Amino acid sequence: MRPVPKKYGLAVALILLCLAVLTPYYTGTRNGFQKAGPLLNKFAADTGLNRTSIRSQTTPPPVEPAARPQGVVHSWPGAGKMVAITFDDGPSRKFTPLYLDVLDRYGTHATFFLVGRHVQENSGLAAKIAGSGNELGCHAFEHRNLEQMDPAAAIQDITSARRLIERDSHTQVFLFRPPGGHLNQPLINLINGMGMKIVLWSIDPGDWYASPEKIINNVLTNVQPGSIILLHEDKAGTLAALPTLIKGIKQRGYQLVTVSELLASQGKQPKEAQTNHK
Numbered sequence: 001m002r003p004v005p006k007k008y009g010l011a012v013a014l015i016l017l018c019l020a021v022l023t024p025y026y027t028g029t030r031n032g033f034q035k036a037g038p039l040l041n042k043f044a045a046d047t048g049l050n051r052t053s054i055r056s057q058t059t060p061p062p063v064e065p066a067a068r069p070q071g072v073v074h075s076w077p078g079a080g081k082m083v084a085i086t087f088d089d090g091p092s093r094k095f096t097p098l099y100l101d102v103l104d105r106y107g108t109h110a111t112f113f114l115v116g117r118h119v120q121e122n123s124g125l126a127a128k129i130a131g132s133g134n135e136l137g138c139h140a141f142e143h144r145n146l147e148q149m150d151p152a153a154a155i156q157d158i159t160s161a162r163r164l165i166e167r168d169s170h171t172q173v174f175l176f177r178p179p180g181g182h183l184n185q186p187l188i189n190l191i192n193g194m195g196m197k198i199v200l201w202s203i204d205p206g207d208w209y210a211s212p213e214k215i216i217n218n219v220l221t222n223v224q225p226g227s228i229i230l231l232h233e234d235k236a237g238t239l240a241a242l243p244t245l246i247k248g249i250k251q252r253g254y255q256l257v258t259v260s261e262l263l264a265s266q267g268k269q270p271k272e273a274q275t276n277h278k
């Protein structure tokens, strides 16, 4: 057997020396973590976090939108595998019956946020939408930016639209969506005080300008439990996208429901959905 060269012997000695020096340090550090265990657990219990998340947080947690106004629903994650499609700006003499036909063909329902002026110009359509099992919401009368209006005039606009929709459809309206999503906290409080739930959206595929393919891709990429999807009436592209969109959502295991059905579903109420509703 060949003798081990001297230089290898030196290397082995060096490795052993390193181990001898570092092992107590490593063990101490590990013991330190173990000793910190109960403290971490207590911190976790106090903050509602688990220890994995405490240790792995290298970036700040997402800011819970404190600036986001209260009393407004964007989505309803506690709903499980349910989502709601919503159509704004109708009714439309030309398009509403076509939208209703597609929904009927796929045995599903949606929520229509109607503009008071369009209900006035297209009498009977609100009743047709409600009569086919779909839900009605109010989308103001003149479709103006309510935030830029005198609050009394804004409330007057909403009230007259709500009354008109209720009269035309023989149903009661409890859902409201502000044109363009524009609202401020005082208006939110006033509208909640009128017994209406303010519903915005969590998915906006930009169907004002997007192609049917882009609308479909955007929604199917972003759909999540409790999503509220913003679409519009009077849009040929949206109408063209609708069958594939409905099929795609269903294929992903989601049930399509109205907004009220979504909000009535069991589960945890999300923070942003807490309302000042009396």
Ligand SMILES: [Zn+2]
Pocket (backbone or CB within 6 Å): 088, 089, 139, 143, 179, 180
């Ligand atoms: Zn609108």
